[in-house]
Amino acid sequence: MSVILQAEKLCRYYRRGSETVKALQELDLTLHKGQIISIVGRSGSGKTTLLNQVGCLDTPTSGRLIIAGTDVTALKEKELEHFRRNHIGFIFQLFYLIPTINVLENVELPLVFARRHNRQKVLEVLELVGLAGKEKLLPKQLSGGDMQRVAIARALINNPKILLADEPTGRLEKEEKAPIMDLFQQLTKEGLAIIIATHDLAQARYGERILELKDGRIIAEHSPETIVRLRG
Amino acid sequence: MGVWFGLAIKNLLRRPTRSILTILGVTIAIAVLYSLLQFQVNYEKGLKKELGALGAHVMVVPKGCPYEAATIVLHGGKWPRYMDEAVLEKVKSVPGIAQTAGIIMDAILDFEKNENRIFMGIDEDYPKIRGNWHVQGSWFTGAKDEIILGENVAKLEGLKVGDTYYLKEKDCSFKVIGILAATHSQDDGFYFLHRKTLQKVFDLPEKLVVILVKLADIEQADKVVAKIRTMDGNLNVFPLSELLSTVGNLVQSTNIFVLAIVFIAIAISAVGVLNTILMAVYERTKEIGMMKAVGASRSDIFKLIWLETLVVCTTGGLFGVGLALAFAKVIESFVRSALPYASRSEALIGLSLSDSLACVLFSVVLGLIAGWYPACHAASVKPMEAIRTE
Ligand SMILES: Nc1ncnc2c1ncn2[C@@H]1O[C@H](COP(=O)(O)OP(=O)(O)OP(=O)(O)O)[C@@H](O)[C@H]1O
């Protein structure tokens, strides 16, 4: 299996007044193509910080991050914008769909920013996530699960290599969660690598590896078969 | 570009009331600006036209405020100072003068009805100076009870040639011997008596209010004016070209004041725009963070927010010009009641492509400026922080 992402001694410190919050400490991580890694941990353990780092939304305090053979820590902001657009897709707990435009337009948005136009691709991706026929609906007309599907389609539209999902099922009804996780699993078949941050151990089980964070460090690795509770 | 535009407009439609109120602010400011621009041009144009129609180059009046004198001459009215008729003969004797006309005027003012009847005492010299005078009926024959009516007066009083006009205030009856064909000037609103008749009826024996002078050669104006001035120290002698520039200066100074108010209105509307757009940015911080996470660059976000501001301001600009035109009559009557010398022959606020364009362009610039800060603010949103805060 080929490596798509490699983090070495990744650190991210925040200054909060006079104290320093070590949100991520010397974290090493390797992600392969077609792999799902789940990140678990209590609130404030650094899950979101980790996703922001590997998603190039934020620059690390120290450490190295190599994605698809590129050392992204060396990139300038403009290059980073471009790199992110072509390699990373984001999915958020709160979907963040634009309420005034329809499903199709929401999914098309990254293409607009990338100055690409590909209506065919939009329709394909919508089909892939199971939203065929709902193109013209507004976000408020959709169920939570469908809203997250729109967000997933939007994340996939630029053909990213890595999908980063922060609590993707956090706001979904119980019965909506599994289908979304199944969709993630289906997406890895094409080689997509996914990192999912979650509180929810049931969802974490979809990961090939389950890493537990505490105070910005990986304190344990669980296996999907055996995980029953967090160590931290 | 269409997609960006659609996004901007849809964003504004999320808070329709707020957006409409903001646009309204710009609309009003631009309407005032357009009115002022138009007023500036047309006011002077109207004044020039009226002075041109007057047919005279130089005005001789008794000493007093020259602006007041100008108003009297242009619009008629009661003039408290008189000069002796003898002055007319003296003026006539000055070389370089082609034509003179001595005029006596009086008015009967009815404040209750807000009705002014302006009586003008003239002789055969007056039509010669005015040029386009065509009287239907006949000219004064020398009888003491003859009156010629301006076109509008005749309509207003419902009188025809041959009818009798009774002047209640003076207990006098006049025979309407002629009606002046429309001149499209203030003459249409006057009651004309022979000079001698007016002097008698209004008890102003051998008095004059103004002498209009037409020169043989306009280039000689300075010489002639100087000559008349040295002749009689109790006269105000001024060339109308000079009047035009002094009135122009007067208008200019009031314009600066009005302009200051316009700019305050514009500044207020600009702050309104800034506030609205900034609030819209704050409300959408997370959404902007998301857009950056899915590939929007700083300049994309800047562009989007700037576009929203431009839509607000340009719409306001277009509506503003429309509003100014729609309410032109109302604004005009207000301005007329507040300002002297406003010509009636020229609309003060009319349709002007260049002024409309200037106003819309101005509103675009306003948008560019007002949108700068909110757009910068939005562009610098950090996706991570925006999405994090819950
Ligand atoms: N921008 C920031 N400025 C200061 N401190 C921050 C910032 N972002 C995160 N932190 C801190 O870093 C630590 C890790 O936060 P992070 O959001 O990564 O945790 P998390 O595991 O995602 O928590 P949750 O499960 O609640 O989402 C926390 O102590 C948090 O307060």
Ligand SMILES: [Mg+2]
């Ligand atoms: Mg988090």
